[in-house]
Amino acid sequence: xxxxxxxxxxxxxxEPTTSPLLIAGPCSVESPEQVMETAQxxxxxxxxxxxxxxVWKPRTKPGSFEGVGAEAMQWLIEAGKxxxxxxTVEVANSEHVEVALxxxxxxxxxxxxxxxxxFYVQEIAEALRGVDVPVFVKNPIHxxxxxxxxxxxRFQKVGVSxxxxxxxxxxxxxxxxxxxxxxxxxxxxxRALMPEVKIVCDPSHIxxxxxxxxxISQVAMDLGMDGLMIESHRxxxxxxxxxxxxxxxxxxxxxxxxxxxxxxxxxxxxxDLAELREALDVLDQEMVGVLKKRFEKxxxxxxxxxxxxxxxxxxxxxxxxVQEQTALAESKGLSPEFIHELxxxxxxxxxxxxxxxxKKE
Ligand code: PEP
Ligand code: MN
Numbered sequence: 228x229x230x231x232x233x234x235x236x237x238x239x240x241x242e243p244t245t246s247p248l249l250i251a252g253p254c255s256v257e258s259p260e261q262v263m264e265t266a267q268x269x270x271x272x273x274x275x276x277x278x279x280x281x282v283w284k285p286r287t288k289p290g291s292f293e294g295v296g297a298e299a300m301q302w303l304i305e306a307g308k309x310x311x312x313x314x315t316v317e318v319a320n321s322e323h324v325e326v327a328l329x330x331x332x333x334x335x336x337x338x339x340x341x342x343x344x345x346f347y348v349q350e351i352a353e354a355l356r357g358v359d360v361p362v363f364v365k366n367p368i369h370x371x372x373x374x375x376x377x378x379x380x381r382f383q384k385v386g387v388s389x390x391x392x393x394x395x396x397x398x399x400x401x402x403x404x405x406x407x408x409x410x411x412x413x414x415x416x417x418r419a420l421m422p423e424v425k426i427v428c429d430p431s432h433i434x435x436x437x438x439x440x441x442x443i444s445q446v447a448m449d450l451g452m453d454g455l456m457i458e459s460h461r462x463x464x465x466x467x468x469x470x471x472x473x474x475x476x477x478x479x480x481x482x483x484x485x486x487x488x489x490x491x492x493x494x495x496x497x498x499d500l501a502e503l504r505e506a507l508d509v510l511d512q513e514m515v516g517v518l519k520k521r522f523e524k525x526x527x528x529x530x531x532x533x534x535x536x537x538x539x540x541x542x543x544x545x546x547x548x549v550q551e552q553t554a555l556a557e558s559k560g561l562s563p564e565f566i567h568e569l570x571x572x573x574x575x576x577x578x579x580x581x582x583x584x585x586k587k588e
Contacts, residue, residue, distance in 0.1 A: 229488050231455075233274040236313060236334060236361055239454070240389045240425070247488060248427060248454030250315065250363075251479055252279035254469035255292065256299035259306075265461040265476060266306035272480030277334060278307045278314045279456060283323055284468055285340045292467040300330040307333075315363065320347060321354035328358065336363040339395055339432075342378045343367040352381040361389035363427065363456075370397040372416045379424060391425045392417055393456055394447075396433035406435020406472070409443065411450060427454035431472045437463065440474055441482045448488045457482075518573070522580060529581040539581045545574060 232246040239248045251269050256262045262280055269275045280303045284294035295302075300316065307314035313333030318324050319341045327335060335355075341347050342365055355362070362382045367374045375392065382390045394414045396407025414426050428447035430440045444455055460466045463473035474482070532539060549567055556566035 231274050231483050231486065231488065233276050233312075236277065236389070239276065240361065240391070242423075244425065244453040247448065247452065248276050249274055249483065250277040250279050250427065250454065250456040251275050251459045251476075252314075253460045253466065254281055254431075254458045254473060255284055255294055255467055256280040256282050256303050257292075257295065257467050259302040261461060262299075262302050262306040263309060265459065266310045266312070268461055268476035269459060269479070270310040270312065272476045273483050275310075275312060278303070278310065278312045279316070279336075279458075280306075280314065281317050281468070282327075283317065283319060285317075285319060285338055286468070297326045297330075300326055300332070304331050317341075318351060321350050324351055324354040328360065332360070334361045334363065336393065337365060337378065339365045339368045342375060343369070345374075345377065345381070348378045348381050352385045352387070355382065355387055356385040359386065359388055361391070362387050363391050363393050365393040365395050365429070366397065366413065366417075368398045370410050370413050372413055372420065375413075375417055376420050379421060391427060391453070392421075393427050393429050394433075394452070395429035395456075404436070404439065405433055407433050409433050409446070411446070414450070414452070425453040427456050428452040429456040431456070431458040431469070435472050437472055437474045437478075440472070441485070444482060445486060448486055451489075521573070522577070525577050525580055526584065529584045532581065533585050539585070540578055548574070 229246055231249050234246060234248065236248075251273060253262060253265050266278055269278065280299070282294050282299040282303065283296060284292060286293055303314050303316060315334035315336055316323075316327050316332050317338045318327055318335045319338060324335065335351075337348065337351065341351070364375065364378050364382070367378075379390050379392060392414075394411075394417075396405060397410045397413065399408040401408065414428075417424070417426065428444070430443035430447060433443050434440050440457060444457070447455060457479055458469060458473045459476050459479045460470075460473040461475065463475060464470055466473050529539070531537075549570055552570055553563035553566050557563045
């Protein structure tokens with residue numbers, strides 16, 4: 228178990244993460260007083276390593292507060308100096324880069340609406356050729372991991388040696404308590420593609436609601452994320468952007484103190500863990516064996532359906548299967564939702580498999 232400690236960006240970028248990085252600050256820089264007071268409160272309550280603040284705000288709806296612009300960049304720099312903490316700002320084009328670097332921004336971040344567009348990402352990367360400023364790349368709005376990895380690579384290719392990722396959740400049309408679906412598996416996919424790239428979680432934009440920030444932060448730590456970027460404002464309800472998800476610096480301090488952080492990776496000394504994992508491996512092999520047997524039967528069923536002219540998908544059969552298996556799961560204390568989802572996947576592949584067999588014939 229460890230804790231979040233204030234640290235230099237340079238130290239954090241050097242492997243491995245022994246203490247997660249905390250980035251905090253308002254969604255938008257609104258006035259010199261707002262950012263200064265927020266920064267001072269943050270410093271008093273939390274081990275903050277980087278002060279964030281949006282100066283140019285990419286808004287979904289025109290007419291929303293679009294940021295103060297270049298002038299606010301100066302206010303952010305001054306607030307950072309006052310609390311002796313480096314600052315980070317979102318840049319969305321080469322002009323933003325120029326203004327931010329000239330003002331003295333220490334770190335830049337790329338917003339979700341920019342990562343989706345390789346033209347913009349490349350333009351920003353070109354503006355950074357020969358400038359070794361750290362860059363944090365938020366995931367694109369939709370879950371296309373290639374686009375996220377591609378944006379990171381564009382910065383690496385122009386010589387930016389310190390590039391990290393920010394997981395801020397994904398747009399989804401499904402009804403949910405989250406503003407953006409967490410889609411944790413996508414950050415694992417990015418890790419698999421780019422194991423050397425650190426990933427910070429942004430619980431604020433996943434949540435969209437300040438009541439969920441703590442819980443999401445804990446999940447991020449449980450999953451071994453390398454840090455947190457959290458929106459915090461001296462007066463969240465009065466914020467000009469993302470009011471519902473911002474928290475006070477005091478609340479942030481409480482959240483950070485409550486977090487359970489397990490940075491240590493399991494080692495060979497955890498023999499009980501190793502034994503349990505071996506047992507899991509055996510069970511998983513059995514599961515794959517059972518699925519193989521199931522697909523053999525599916526093959527025979529496909530042949531009969533073909534011969535008798537029956538449709539591959541039969542609604543009543545599917546409904547019965549789900550009902551029986553979820554009831555069985557429940558009686559054994561397993562989550563019926565989990566079993567429903569699992570069988571939906573098994574059934575989907577079964578239908579696809581039968582379709583491919585029949586097509587062949
Ligand atoms: C932000 O950090 O304020 C922001 C606009 O985030 P995102 O790009 O993740 O929507
Ligand atoms: Mn925001």
